[in-house]
Amino acid sequence: MKEGPNIAGIAALIGDPARANMLQALMTGVALTASELAQEAGVTPQTSSFHLSRLAEAGLVSLRKQGRHKYYSLADSDVAALLEAMSGIAMRTGMTRVRTGPKEPALRKARVCYNHLAGEYGVQAYDSLLARDFLVEDGEQLHLTGDGRSFLTELGVVLPEKETKRRPLCKSCLDWSARRSHLAGIAGTSLLSFFLDQGWAKRVEGSRIIEFSRDGDSRFHAIFSL
Template identity: 85%
Template structure:
C-alpha cells in the first residue's frame, strides 16, 4: 500500500469542471455564496452546495456564516498558488478555453490573484524590485532588503516586521499568463491594497480584472520602472 499524501483525491476534486469553475471564481479573493458559485459553474444551487461541501472537507475552500447567508472563499494562499500554477501548466500545454472572452487581454495585463497583483503589471513590479535588489532571492527564499523596506516606506506603504511560516513577508508566485513570477505574501497583499486605497487602480466588478487609472498607471510605471 502506498503511503503519503493522496494527491489523486485533490486532483479529482479540482478536475471536475463545475468545481474548477467555482475555484477560479474564488480567485478574485471575494467571498461568494453557493448560489453565486452555482451561476459561475452552470449548475443548480443544490449541486453547488454538494460540490462546496466536498471541497470544504478537503480543505480547498472555507465557509463563513453571516446572518442567514453562507459565504465561501479559498481556504488559503496555498490553494490559490496551486490554482495559479495549474493555470500556467494548462496554458503551456495548450489546454485553454475554446472561447477566451472579451476580457482576456485585460486579464493578462492586470488581475487579482487571490489577494495580490498578477499579470503583466504584477510581473513588472516583481522584476523592478529584483533588479534594484529591493527583493533578494536567498536559498530559494525571497527576502525584502533594508533598501526595499525603505522603498516601500517612501512609497507610503508600512509593512510589518514579523512574518510566519504560513504567511511569509515576500513570496514569489508563478504567473499563469506571463509564465514568470509576481509578488505574493504579506507584501504582495499590502501592495495591491495600497493601489486600491490610493486610487491608482480599481477592480472590475464581477471579474478578476484590475484597471489602472491614467494617473495611477503613470505612478505605477514611475515607481516600478524597468530602467536601470
C-alpha cells in the same frame, strides 16, 4: 500501497469542471455564496452545495456564516498558488478555453490573484524590485531587504514589523499568463491595497481584472520601471 500525500484525491476534486469553475471564481479573493458559485459553475444550487461540501472537507475552501447566509472563500494563499500554477500549466500545454473573449487581454495585463497583483503589471513590479536588490531570491525563499522595506514604506505601503510562518512577508507566485513570478505574501497584498487605496487602480466588478487609471498607470511605470 503507496505512501505519502494523496495528490490524486486533490486533483480529482479540482478536476471536476463545476468545482474548477467555482475555485477560479474565488480567485478574486471575494467570498461568494453557494448560489453565486452555482451560477459560476452552471449548476443547480443543490449541486453547488454538494460540490462545496466536498471542497470544504478537503480543506480547499473555507466557510463563514453571517446571519442566514453562508460565504465561501479559498482556504488560504497556498490553494490560490496551486490554482495559479495549474492555470500556467494549462496555458503551456494548450488546454485553454474555446473562446478567450474580450476580457482576455485585460486579464493578462493586470488582475488579482487571490489577494495580490498578477499579470504583466505584477511581474513588472516583481522584476523591478528584484533588479534594484529590494527583493532577493535565495533558492525557493524570497526576502525583502532593508532597502526594499524602506522603499515600500516611504512609498506608503504598510508593512508589519514581523512576519509569521503561516504567512510570510514575501513569496513568489508563478503567473499563469506571463509564466514568470509575481509578488505574493503580505508585501504583495499590501502593495495591491496601496494601488487601490491611492486610486491608481480599481477592481472591475464581477471579474479578476485590475484596471489602472491613466494617472495610476503613469505613476506605476515611473516607480516600477525596468
